[in-house]
Amino acid sequence: MGKHWSRLKRSLSRRWKEWRLPHGYERLGTRYGGWWVDTRAVGPQPLLIDCGLGEDISFPVAFLQRFADARVIGVDPNPRSLAYCRARCPSGMEILANAFWTTTGEPIVFHLPRTQDKLPQGADGVSGSLDPSHEYVEGGERIETKTVDLDSLLSRTGRTECDVLKLDVEGAEYALLDALIASGRIQAARQVLIEFHHGVTRHTSDETRRIVDSLAAAGFRLIHTESRNYIFRREFAR
Template structure:
C-alpha cells in the first residue's frame, strides 16, 4: 500500500508541474481567489452574481469557498458530499443560503461504495480508488442533471468538483449531455500521466471551455 501511495503521489506531482506549462491559460479580468489556503479556488467575478446557481461537490470539512461566495455575491450554494464526517460537519453550518445534500456526484444515479483515505486522519473517501484500509461506506449518488431536476434549476453557473477521482466520469457525462456549467472549478485527483490530463483539458476546450487559471491540480475554466 505504501508503494502504491508513493506512485500515486509521483504521478500527481508530475502532472501538477507539467500540464500548466503545456496548457494555454487565458486569465482575463476579474479573477479572484475565494476561500482558505486549503479549500480556496480562483473564480472570474464578472460571471458570478446574486442570482447565480452554484453547486459545490465535495465538502470535506472546509466550506470557506462556499461561504466566501455567499458573502461576496449574495448567491445561494448547494453543496453535496455523502461522507459521514462531512454530513456531521455540515450540521454545524448556520448560513441559510448554504444548502447541504448528503449525496455524491457521479455519472449515473446509483449507490456506490466509497473507500477510505490512505491517512485515517483525512476525511475524503473515494468511489474510484482504493487508497487505504477499512470498511468505507455506501452512499446514493446522482448525475448533475438529476440534481438540477430535483432542485428545480435550469442552469448551473458554477460547478466546483473536488470529488476524489470521480471527476473524469462526471465530466464525460456532462459533456455527453451538453449541460455545461458556465464556470468549472475542478480538482483533477486521478493519478495519470501529464499527457492524459492534457487530453482531458483539450476535450473541455473542444467543448468551448477556456482555462482561466491553474493552481496545482485545481483548474478554473469558463464556457461561452
C-alpha cells in the same frame, strides 16, 4: 538556504500567475479551500454546486457573502465531512449526503480513507473516493450511498444551469467529465472548477491533459491552474 529559495520561487510564481488572471476574477475562501471565480460571469441569484466539501467550506461561505441572493448546494457522502459541514452550514447552503455521479438515486460504494495514523503525513483524513485506486482508501472501510447527478440538482433549484460547478471528487472527476462532455450537459455550468487527482489514483497526467483538451473542444477555456486545481470558464458566459 536552498529550501528558502525554493519556497520563494514558488511564491513568486504563484503571485505572477495570479497577477495575470483576467479582470473580474476574485479568490473566495481560504488559501487551502478557496477558488478563483470570474465575478463577471456570475448572474443574478447565482448558484454554486459544490461537490466534495471535505472539512473546509470557506469557499461556499465566501460565495454566499460575495453575491446577493446566492444559493449553494454542497454534495459529499463522507460522514465525517457531513458532520463538520452541517455544524457550520450557513444560511443559503444546502448539504446533501450523496455521491455526485452520472446517475441519480442509484446505490454506489464509497471508499472511506484509512484512519489518520495510517495515512501519509499531511493527509487530511477526509479524502474518501468512489475510485478504489485512490492511495488514501486502500485498507479503509466502505459505505453504500446514493448517487445524484447534475440534472437532478438543477431540478431541485428550478434552474437550467449553475453559475459555478466545483468538483473535488478524489478521482471520480475523470468518468464524470467524460460523461458530462459527451452528453453536452457540461454546458449547464458557466464555470467549472476541478481538482484533478492524477498521481494519487490510477489516473495519469496524460488523462488530465485529455480532459482539458475535451473541455476546450466543448467551449471551456482553461483560465488558471494552482497545482492540481484547474479553473475553466465557458467562453460565452459573460
